[in-house]
Amino acid sequence: MPNLTTMVSVAGAAFLASLVEAVEALTIVLAVGLARGFRPALTGAASALVALAIIVAALGPLLGAVPVRGLRFVIGVLLLMFGLRWLRKAILRAVGILALHDEDAAFQRETRELAEAERPGPSGLDWIAGAAAFKAVLLEGVEVVFIVIAVGAGRGLLGLASAGALLACLVVAGIGAAIHRPLSRVPENGLKFAVGVMLSAFGLFWTGESLGVPWPGGDAAILAFIAWFLAVAFGLVAFLKPRAAGLA
């Protein structure tokens, strides 16, 4: 039975990571809706959710067939690649070497491109708009599915991770439906920084465990790894920020 630390870490990582992905998907769906109408936007988004459900239904039974140790190794390595990639970008953005992701700018760009794109023919089906919403929701949704599987499958907490992800998607969809604007005030880089740290810590833990490493404290070692990656990341930001500012 996983302890409370693991359960909170799994649900928290799934919630925060899904929040970031849902905000990015919402920006595109809103842009499609406002530029070309909400019918193709919602049709595209709903089609992507159906495609995601099919992917999950196909992958679910496969997960049960893979030996737990092998599953933890593969998931651990993928989590390390995914988490360290997010953390690297978040550090470079925090330092000012990479530009911060701007939801407003992404929204304006997408809206402009869609407004200039070819309009639907007499059939009335706006394929361009539907495909844009479909692609955005599918891509961000695949990331959410991966994160849910990655943080939840190693300890049999897929239900908890799914609940965290679902809650994040519902929160973002609810706010988006209410305000009809991209959620540009969400501190996306801060969230990515936190999620990168958490996913890297989970990746290190699963990878080591699959190799038979007896982590001191069991699952509580995940918290120590979170603190360790956080210290390394803050150290890099503190080291690079004055240098980057001096050269700006």
Next chain:
Amino acid sequence: MIRAIASQIAALFVDDGLLAASVLCLVAAIGALTLSGSWSAWVAGLLLTLALPAALAASVLKSARRGTRRG
């Protein structure tokens, strides 16, 4: 569109090629030596704990050097 989706899914894991290659090589080398019994599992744990953040730091510092040179 399928090709674009596939390439974006691959990009989820690989952004900086050096970082991705470092992670894969480190895990493969540490894993192979651990499973072959060359050292005990706790040494593998220690190496993973030190080497993976080091790979991150190397990738960030390389990108920072390039970025500030350009700036």
